[in-house]
Amino acid sequence: MKSNDNHPFYKLGQKAVFRIGAVGTNQFVTDGLPQIAFAGRSNVGKSSLQNALLGRSGLVRTSSTPGRTREINFFEIPEKGWFVDLPGFGYARGGHQASGSFAKLVGDYLSQEGQPVLVIYILDADVPESEVDSICLGRILDAGVPTLILLNKADRLDQSKRTRYPTMVKERFGLETLPPLISARTGKGLDALRDRILSILEPPSP
Numbered sequence: 001m002k003s004n005d006n007h008p009f010y011k012l013g014q015k016a017v018f019r020i021g022a023v024g025t026n027q028f029v030t031d032g033l034p035q036i037a038f039a040g041r042s043n044v045g046k047s048s049l050q051n052a053l054l055g056r057s058g059l060v061r062t063s064s065t066p067g068r069t070r071e072i073n074f075f076e077i078p079e080k081g082w083f084v085d086l087p088g089f090g091y092a093r094g095g096h097q098a099s100g101s102f103a104k105l106v107g108d109y110l111s112q113e114g115q116p117v118l119v120i121y122i123l124d125a126d127v128p129e130s131e132v133d134s135i136c137l138g139r140i141l142d143a144g145v146p147t148l149i150l151l152n153k154a155d156r157l158d159q160s161k162r163t164r165y166p167t168m169v170k171e172r173f174g175l176e177t178l179p180p181l182i183s184a185r186t187g188k189g190l191d192a193l194r195d196r197i198l199s200i201l202e203p204p205s206p
């Protein structure tokens with residue numbers, strides 16, 4: 001682990017467990033605890049980011065082959081809430097038909113009443129202008145689901161791109177603030193994200 005290995009979120013991360021890979025809406029978790037969903041194109045690092053946040057290298061399966069995850073995977077953080085790993089947008093091994101059915105499953109998941117409480121939408125920091133992101137992120141923002149946009153794989157950008165790309169993405173999606181540059185690989189930016197997640201899973205008592 002990196003220098004941030006004593007963040008209080010790790011205590012919860014150690015207890016995280018995989019519960020279900022939902023292939024139909026009847027398998028969605030509905031226990032009322034907050035769900036934080038990770039969305040984005042295939043291969044942007046959704047699974048790597050969840051592992052890095054939790055400090056659990058093998059919990060969420062990662063792959064260098066895009067489009068492997070077909071289910072909506074629910075990881076329980078006992079008594080606190082859930083990490084929900086959505087299938088990657090914009091790529092389907094099973095062809096057109098399969099692609100339509102996961103688009104529907106993800107659409108149904110995202111349009112539930114009150115869940116997810118937050119969508120973490122991950123962009124590849126080095127691909128700031130993908131058409132698939134325009135469509136998918138555009139829909140999520142239009143649906144009004146609270147969304148945090150992050151630029152992952154920041155370790156791959158040179159200084160010039162680190163300056164220019166967050167501004168490009170901010171303008172493109174009409175965001176109020178610059179999207180943070182993070183890296184699931186180096187741990188850059190992850191403690192701020194753990195703080196935010198912890199404030200959702202363990203809200204300060206009123």
Ligand SMILES: Nc1nc2c(ncn2[C@@H]2O[C@H](COP(=O)(O)OP(=O)(O)O)[C@@H](O)[C@H]2O)c(=O)[nH]1
Nearest residue numbers: 042043044045046047048062063153183184185
């Ligand atoms: N350089 C770099 N590679 C990353 C980072 N995060 C993930 N990857 C790599 O990107 C590939 C896809 O990651 P994965 O987590 O499976 O992506 P997913 O399809 O969005 O879940 C894997 O080879 C990861 O090792 C990162 O921050 N930096």
Ligand SMILES: [Mg+2]
Nearest residue numbers: 046047061069
């Ligand atoms: Mg994945």
